[in-house]
Amino acid sequence: MSTFVRFWGTRGSIPTPGHKTRRYGGNTSCVEIRIDDSLFICDAGTGLRELGVHLLAREDKHLEAHLFFSHMHWDHIQGFPFFVPAYSPEAELHVYEAKEANERVVRLLQAQMSSEYFPVSFADLKSRIHFGAVTSDTSVDGVRIRAFEQIHPGKSFAYSFEKNGTKVVYATDNELDLSAKNRDTIATNPDERRILPKEFVRFCENADLLIADGQYTESEYLKKEGWGHARATTVVDLGLQSGAKQVAVFHHDPMHSDQDVEDKISICERRVIFSGSKMVVFGAREGMTLKL
Amino acid sequence: MWTLCNADGVEASPGARTRGIIGDPANPGGTDSPASRKNGKHVLKIGRLTETTLSQSFHPGRHVRPKKKAELEQVEGPGAPARHILAKDEVVVGRSREADVQIESEMMSRKHMLVRRVGPEFEYEDLDSKFGVYLNSVKAFAAVLRDGDVLQLGKVVFIFHEGG
Ligand SMILES: [Zn+2]
Ligand SMILES: [Zn+2]
Numbered sequence: 001m002s003t004f005v006r007f008w009g010t011r012g013s014i015p016t017p018g019h020k021t022r023r024y025g026g027n028t029s030c031v032e033i034r035i036d037d038s039l040f041i042c043d044a045g046t047g048l049r050e051l052g053v054h055l056l057a058r059e060d061k062h063l064e065a066h067l068f069f070s071h072m073h074w075d076h077i078q079g080f081p082f083f084v085p086a087y088s089p090e091a092e093l094h095v096y097e098a099k100e101a102n103e104r105v106v107r108l109l110q111a112q113m114s115s116e117y118f119p120v121s122f123a124d125l126k127s128r129i130h131f132g133a134v135t136s137d138t139s140v141d142g143v144r145i146r147a148f149e150q151i152h153p154g155k156s157f158a159y160s161f162e163k164n165g166t167k168v169v170y171a172t173d174n175e176l177d178l179s180a181k182n183r184d185t186i187a188t189n190p191d192e193r194r195i196l197p198k199e200f201v202r203f204c205e206n207a208d209l210l211i212a213d214g215q216y217t218e219s220e221y222l223k224k225e226g227w228g229h230a231r232a233t234t235v236v237d238l239g240l241q242s243g244a245k246q247v248a249v250f251h252h253d254p255m256h257s258d259q260d261v262e263d264k265i266s267i268c269e270r271r272v273i274f275s276g277s278k279m280v281v282f283g284a285r286e287g288m289t290l291k292l
Numbered sequence: 293m294w295t296l297c298n299a300d301g302v303e304a305s306p307g308a309r310t311r312g313i314i315g316d317p318a319n320p321g322g323t324d325s326p327a328s329r330k331n332g333k334h335v336l337k338i339g340r341l342t343e344t345t346l347s348q349s350f351h352p353g354r355h356v357r358p359k360k361k362a363e364l365e366q367v368e369g370p371g372a373p374a375r376h377i378l379a380k381d382e383v384v385v386g387r388s389r390e391a392d393v394q395i396e397s398e399m400m401s402r403k404h405m406l407v408r409r410v411g412p413e414f415e416y417e418d419l420d421s422k423f424g425v426y427l428n429s430v431k432a433f434a435a436v437l438r439d440g441d442v443l444q445l446g447k448v449v450f451i452f453h454e455g456g
Binding site: 004280282287290 | 415418427428429430431432434435436441
């Protein structure tokens, strides 16, 4: 059994091309998870365009992919109209959302390709596209998939992918800080461990890789509370409490240069060391592949 | 207010092609300051604004200096310090005699890592080595390399330099 995870877009909110973001990348959310022969794609931010180009170059004629949407904000859907396999009659796409999202994915993927926004309509895509919902017993090619509702304006969902004891969790656009049980004391002492809700900790439990929204530093978060994103240090606490082996801090702020991301990660590393854990924490970086 | 004008000081008409060079290409280092004041306006001289001048004399990308080649600078392990120029499109690093960068070191697999040129960039891939490749201290199977990245293969440490 093999599991590969590649980051195609790690930026939050809006693409940020340019020399200041070369190392971590400027494309918005898109992660490829390959478990044995099955291909799972989390979110269709602008990183999806390049993934599409790669897939056509490396796949056989028939391409089958399973796409999962955390939610439908721009930075998670804009790559879809530029995903070349969607135009290929040889491709089969399964598009999923959490059951609780109430077919929002279908509606909004079609809407962003209406003629006022885009020259090709959704109905003209040549691939076979199926829509489905993730429920409490969803399984694809032996991979168990679960969804969890998160804290984000208009809701978002985390997904977990698990097969033969290997687990990947994708949890972006989630203001984890608002769910901490000890919010009042954290406000005066940011070093204090954030006690996160049991249900979500259990959802993330024992991940080989936890990919989670850690957009802000401590000081940025103070100014952006309620915007729907977490402090990177809170993601560290989620990893520590759920027993993650590795944490990829994801959805980097569009204002962050590579150096800013590195500084944010250094603070996370110190937090891990201080806890006495051996958990690995790093900044999710475009073009990086992990083998789990 | 700034306005664009040609070398003769004639103001560029709206819609005229305004991409040009500061100063007159026929008079390099000429005595005229490229920026001056005219009728109370700041004027920036940008050379003759004709298609022929631009296309015959200057082409983006044609005048770049020859680039320094990308390299792996070995800073730890047997043979360090050493510089391994990435002259080929595919460079194998390992213990094997067939490897392009051959380093006899424990924890180094026979064929440990492939560094591949993809257009103007370089990517690496772990060739299913026993101890893996660490990119800036994180075990990663593959990545697009960026200037200053640190790659660790067992006891051997490289710094990647993009060149250019
Ligand atoms: Zn987002
Ligand atoms: Zn969002």
